[in-house]
Amino acid sequence: MSDTAPLLSVRDLRVQFNTDEGVVRAVDGISFDVAPGETVCVVGESGSGKTVACESITKLIPMPPGEIAGGEVRFDGDDLTDASEKQLQSIRGDRIAHIFQDPQGALNPVYPVGAQIAEAVRLHSDVSKAAARDRAIDLLDRVGIPEATNRVDDYPHEFSGGMKQRVVIAMALAADPDLLIADEPTTALDVTIQSQILNLLRDLQDEFGMSIIFVTHNLGVVAEVADRVVVMYAGKVMETGSVHDVFERPSHPYTKSLLECLPGIGRSMEPIGGSLPDLTAPPEGCRFHPRCPHATADCRSGSHPELLEAASDHRAACVYYGPGYDVSAIRGDGEAETRATDGGRDDSHDSHGDSR
Ligand SMILES: Nc1ncnc2c1ncn2[C@@H]1O[C@H](COP(=O)(O)OP(=O)(O)OP(=O)(O)O)[C@@H](O)[C@H]1O
Secondary structure, three states: OOOOOOOOOEEEEEEEEEEEEEEEEEEEEEEEEEEOEEEEEOOOOOOOOHHHHHHHHOOOOOOOOOOEEEEEEEEEEEEHHOHHHHHHHHHHHHOOOEOOOOHHOOOOOOHHHHHHHHEEEEEEEEOOHHHHHHHHHHHHHHHHOOHHHHOOOOOOHHHOHHHHHHHHHHHHOOOOOOEEEEEEOOOOOOOOHHHHHHHHHHHHHHEEEEEEEEEOOOHHHHHOOOOOOEEEEEEEEEEEHHHHHHHHHOOOHHHHHHHHHOOOOOOOOOOOOOOOOOOOOOOOOOOOOOOOOOOOOOOOOOOOOOOEEEOOOOEEOOOOOOOOOOOHHHOOOEEEOOOOOOOOHHHHHHHHHHOO
């Protein structure tokens, strides 16, 4: 973790939905920090709770049926779980911006894009209409809209998908936010455009100095943009650490399985077998145990393992994680092999890789 005080600190956050089928514990006691200027990627399969976690920060989830059932979200020292709707609206407007997968949804089809960006500028700063329009042109230019002066009066439908997402990013930047929460902002775009948008976000972060939470199910994207990674599964954080540590020494079998599906890094390239548990009745023990190739009796009972820090700033929620732990030293035959004690990885004994 960074030495700087975190800009955002999420502690034991629990978010649930009260549905006819039961209580869906979508986010179940997660904790993570985001330092100023840092990019944290929240990654995990579809349904793991990434969006609910990130939308709960400024209470964007529908409440009801959703409710924050516990925990704390501190932003720049203030507890947002206690904030009134008015305070949250002001924070969403001024300090925490969200961008989503579908840029169309964020733009009003009946107004020119420049007018929408200028309105966002005027919501956050006391400037004239003319100055706000100039700022809108600047922002369009900054996010890479060619000939911004000529495009400022165009309507959203006159832009391609990638260009629309750039316009949405310009709107988000109109407030000069401290934190940008980007939820799968490139998923709907083709691969070339995806990589342009990722590069753009990186450049903008250097220029504007904001923190970014980037939600994705794609570890390839994580490798491109993240400083730190939060790996989520079934409402829990399974592993967190620097992008380097998590990619070089994945310490939770779930992370390891995700990495093995990644082109260029993974060996198996097969999707992880099985599916996420029913969040109204999650399994006892580790939530991943029904799909874990290393699961033992210890994993199938009791409560979900705590996140433990065995290496500096690298934590994992696995019953076998601890000093010197090596994920590859655990057998999946019902008996846990003793933990490695030297802290080193020995891929020649990688039971996971050999078993495929
Ligand atoms: N309004 C809702 N009512 C009931 N359940 C919900 C609601 N919104 C989300 N959920 C449930 O919460 C869980 C987490 O959903 P969430 O959208 O956060 O997952 P995700 O990891 O972001 O998935 P994706 O990558 O597909 O967006 C899922 O089981 C989902 O069905």
